[in-house]
Amino acid sequence: MKSDAELVKTCLKGQKEAFGQLIRRYEKSVRAVALRILGDFHRSEDATQEVFIKAWNKLPSLRKPALFGPWVTKIAKRQALDIAKRQKSFLLLNPELSEALPNSDGQLSSEKRRLIEAVMSLPEKQAQLISLRYFARHNVRDLAQILDRSVGTVTKQLSRAHKRLRTILERDRK
Amino acid sequence: MNPDNNIEKKLEDLANNIGSDDKLVEKVMKQIDASDSPEKHEPMQKIRRIVMNRYSKLAAILAIFMGLAIWSQMGGEVIPSAYALHDSLEAYNSIKWLYVKESHPVGNQTRTSETWLQCDDYGNIIRLRFQTPYCGEPIGSLAIAGSFDSFDAWIQRYNTHLTGYGNPSEIFGFDITELDPKTLLEKLIQQEKAEQIILDFNESTPKNEPRIVTITYPQGSLSQNWKKVLYVDRATNLISKIEKFQKRNDQFILKKTHEFSGYNDQIDLSMFTFDDELPDNVKTIDMSAVEVGLEQGDMTDEEVAAEIVRQFFEAAMTNDFERAGQLYLAAPDYMVKNAFMGANILEISSIGPAYPDTDPDSKAMFCPAKAILEIGGEHYELTANWMKVNVAEETSKTWVICGSSITVKPIAGVN
Numbered sequence: 001m002k003s004d005a006e007l008v009k010t011c012l013k014g015q016k017e018a019f020g021q022l023i024r025r026y027e028k029s030v031r032a033v034a035l036r037i038l039g040d041f042h043r044s045e046d047a048t049q050e051v052f053i054k055a056w057n058k059l060p061s062l063r064k065p066a067l068f069g070p071w072v073t074k075i076a077k078r079q080a081l082d083i084a085k086r087q088k089s090f091l092l093l094n095p096e097l098s099e100a101l102p103n104s105d106g107q108l109s110s111e112k113r114r115l116i117e118a119v120m121s122l123p124e125k126q127a128q129l130i131s132l133r134y135f136a137r138h139n140v141r142d143l144a145q146i147l148d149r150s151v152g153t154v155t156k157q158l159s160r161a162h163k164r165l166r167t168i169l170e171r172d173r174k
Numbered sequence: 175m176n177p178d179n180n181i182e183k184k185l186e187d188l189a190n191n192i193g194s195d196d197k198l199v200e201k202v203m204k205q206i207d208a209s210d211s212p213e214k215h216e217p218m219q220k221i222r223r224i225v226m227n228r229y230s231k232l233a234a235i236l237a238i239f240m241g242l243a244i245w246s247q248m249g250g251e252v253i254p255s256a257y258a259l260h261d262s263l264e265a266y267n268s269i270k271w272l273y274v275k276e277s278h279p280v281g282n283q284t285r286t287s288e289t290w291l292q293c294d295d296y297g298n299i300i301r302l303r304f305q306t307p308y309c310g311e312p313i314g315s316l317a318i319a320g321s322f323d324s325f326d327a328w329i330q331r332y333n334t335h336l337t338g339y340g341n342p343s344e345i346f347g348f349d350i351t352e353l354d355p356k357t358l359l360e361k362l363i364q365q366e367k368a369e370q371i372i373l374d375f376n377e378s379t380p381k382n383e384p385r386i387v388t389i390t391y392p393q394g395s396l397s398q399n400w401k402k403v404l405y406v407d408r409a410t411n412l413i414s415k416i417e418k419f420q421k422r423n424d425q426f427i428l429k430k431t432h433e434f435s436g437y438n439d440q441i442d443l444s445m446f447t448f449d450d451e452l453p454d455n456v457k458t459i460d461m462s463a464v465e466v467g468l469e470q471g472d473m474t475d476e477e478v479a480a481e482i483v484r485q486f487f488e489a490a491m492t493n494d495f496e497r498a499g500q501l502y503l504a505a506p507d508y509m510v511k512n513a514f515m516g517a518n519i520l521e522i523s524s525i526g527p528a529y530p531d532t533d534p535d536s537k538a539m540f541c542p543a544k545a546i547l548e549i550g551g552e553h554y555e556l557t558a559n560w561m562k563v564n565v566a567e568e569t570s571k572t573w574v575i576c577g578s579s580i581t582v583k584p585i586a587g588v589n
Contacts, residue, residue, distance in 0.1 A: 016206060020199040028192050035192060044451045045195055060294050075325065082570070112188050119185075134185040135192065162181050168183075 003081040008065035011056075018159075019059075023052050025146070026069055028135030029128075036116040037080035051076045066148065069128035073120070118168040126137055127162040133158060145162040197432055207333040252492050257375065257385060257406070260384055264268045265411040266356035269293055273436035274353050278429060285309075289353050290441050295565045301446040308575065315507075319446050328456075332509055335452050338461030352535050355434060362389065370395065371534075384414055397534040401426055412437055418535075420534050446580035460508055466504040467566050467574035478573050479528035479563040480541035486561070487545055502575045504566075517582075521546040522554070531562070538564040538576070546585070 002021070003011075011019035017133035030051050055072050119130050132138050132146060140158070146149045193560040195201070274289040287306035294300045305317035314331040327336040351358040365371040369392070376386040384405040391397040399421040405414045415433050418425035439515035444450070468482045482501055495507035495514075502510060540560040547554040562577040 012550055016203060018204075020203065023199050023202055027194055028189060031192050031194070032188075041193060048195070049198065049205070052198070053205050056202070057205050071324075108477055109191075112191055115184055115188050134182075134189045137189070152586065163276055165185075166181055 001142050003066070003146050004068040005065040005148070008059065008068050011059055019056055021050075022068060022072075026072050026130065029069065029073055029131035032116045032131070032135060033073055033076040033120060034080040035155060036113050037077065037084055039087065039113065043083060044080070045160050047076070047080050051079050055080065067124070069131065071125040073127070073131075077120075104158075114172060115169070118165050118172070121168060122164060124162065126157065129154070129157055130161050130165070164167045184252060187475060189219045211511050257377065257411070259359055259366070259373070259387070261360040262406060262411045262413060263356065263363065269356070269412070269437055271436060271438050271441050272434060273439070273441075274350070275433045275435075277431050279342075290436075291354065292441060292443075292446065293356075295330055299350070299357075302353070303445050304353075307504060312509055317448070319448055321446075328448055328452060329509070331455055332506070332512075333453065334506060334509070335448065335456045336461050337507075338464075338504075352416075352430075352432060355416075358413075358416075381408065384408065391534060396530060396532050399532065400534050402534070411438070411456075418532075418533075431541075461504055464504055467572040469499060470571035470573060475526040475530065475539050476526075479527040479541045479561075482563055482573050483528075483541045483543050483558075483561045484525050485523070487519060487522045487525070487543060488586065492516060492523070511533045515549075517547045517554070517556075519545050519556075520548050523555075536563050536564075547582065550555070554582050555585050557581050557583075 002018075004022065004025070007018045007022050011022070027048060028050045031044050034047040034051070035041065038047060050110050051072065055075055059074070119127055121127075122130065129143065129147070132143055133140075138146065140151055143149075143154045143158075146156065149157075158165050182330070212285050214435070223363050241432075250428075270293050272291040272293070274291065276287045276289070276304040277284050279285075284310060285306070287304060290303045290304075291299050301321050303317070303319045305315075307315050309316045312331075313329055315329070317328040317330075319326045319328075325336075325338055328334075329336070341345070353359050360463040362371060362373075366373055372390045372392060374388040376388065379386055387404040387406060389402040389404070391400055401419040401421070403417045403419070406412070407414050413434055415431065416430060418430040418432075418524070420429050421427075421527060468478065468485060470478045473481060486498050486501045489495070489501065493511075497512040499510040503539055523544040525543045526541055528539045531538040531540055540562055541558075542560055543556075543558040545556045547556050557580065559579040559581070563573050564576045565571050566574040566576075
């Protein structure tokens with residue numbers, strides 16, 4: 001299992017296959033961000049594609065290859081906001097309206113959107129860890145390799161991220 | 175259920191709900207392949223693609239240019255002229271590191287700034303750090319570190335660290351052609367082709383001194399009262415200095431000087447981030463989700479410039495400093511509030527008309543404004559000789575106010 005930094009460096013040498021691995025690794029994280037902002041599966045699918053194309057084009061400007069995850073998530077946030085702006089997305093401006101929308105028709109339930117929001121409000125590295133663990137479904141051993149940390153550190157960091165997520169969700173409920 | 179298991183289950187459910195696209199990799203790769211030109215072997219930034227396209231377009235122009243420039247008549251003597259702008263342009267292809275010092279007079283003082291640039295294999299900027307000890311009120315000292323798609327700004331006076339996504343030169347309203355000679359040269363070659371500038375090559379300076387290229391603007395053009403002088407090193411073809419002048423009362427007055435040095439002297443990469451530089455108690459504001467500026471919509475440039483200035487004063491009038499800050503450099507509300515120093519705007523007396531900046535490197539608009547203020551029970555007239563308004567985001571044509579020249583004086587007979 002190659003780390004993000006290794007994959008980015010390989011991409012920069014012109015080997016596009018490595019970028020495919022990064023796409024698979026972060027597809028769900030990017031989709032989650034797009035979904036939270038756009039509130040719609042179809043538009044978030046298009047946005048995800050655009051985000052990775054943009055990321056490929058901007059890869060040489062990535063200052064820290066190990067931070068590919070947080071970086072691509074930021075691109076996703078910006079891209080989704082741009083799309084929402086262009087399409088005059090009232091969902092973004094009127095969260096109450098989005099609550100009322102049926103979740104059976106291409107929409108994510110408000111509870112799940114709150115959960116994504118909570119994940120995205122975590123410190124960058126914790127959000128990356130949660131995304132890789134649950135969205136990309138990597139086990140702890142893989143995570144340790146991807147993030148170039150020890151298994152023990154990853155376990156502790158995951159536990160802290162869970163705790164923080166619970167606090168955020170409980171605070172939101174109040 | 176163990177709380178950890180509960181949150182894990184929620185996250186797993188969420189992951190199942192997000193869905194995925196089995197063909198995403200294939201679709202993205204297809205688009206990447208389609209956008210790859212034969213000369214592109216690595217992922218490239220948009221700016222680099224533009225440069226490559228310009229090269230191909232330039233090939234034909236340069237062939238003609240070279241033909242015409244082989245001989246030029248100078249001082250009654252025919253001498254060979256080996257130099258043309260494209261020689262410098264080519265020289266910049268191998269430049270990876272560069273230091274720029276800018277100075278410009280403001281009243282009796284000189285303001286300075288420094289910029290460090292890192293360029294990629296094609297000589298285009300990939301990282302920059304800009305810093306100035308004073309960039310005017312209310313900000314004071316300012317440092318920006320960034321790439322073409324993200325930036326960090328450090329405003330010491332407010333112990334504030336802004337971080338965001340976007341082109342720092344657009345957000346902070348400075349023209350990158352002023353700092354990057356390569357981008358400038360590309361622009362000049364295009365402008366020369368479109369007959370928007372007049373180039374004068376002076377090869378008659380002593381051999382140990384730089385050759386001088388003077389750029390003027392045709393009579394009747396917006397920038398007709400401006401002049402630029404480029405000092406080009408004879409050995410390397412790299413630019414060592416650029417002076418920019420504006421004509422006032424038939425005399426050219428020096429407005430700005432950029433000195434370029436440190437070519438290919440490697441810069442420590444830590445210069446391009448604020449890691450370990452910011453105090454522990456710094457206030458960090460993520461600007462990526464902040465609504466910035468005003469979209470142009472159907473308004474003309476003049477109209478949008480006047481409208482954003484009007485909205486800024488209206489917001490300040492109702493103490494909506496958050497909105498005022500969004501319109502003024504996306505500044506946090508407490509900075510804008512501090513800039514007004516407890517003054518209440520009682521009335522907006524006039525706004526506009528807006529007019530374009532004549533500076534050849536600027537796409538900004540200027541808009542004057544007047545307002546009546548109350549400070550401590552006394553009335554004052556605020557005169558904004560100009561509020562500078564610039565496009566901060568090209569896609570949606572979003573404008574922000576990026577500077578102002580304001581004077582405040584008591585209103586005679588009222589206090």
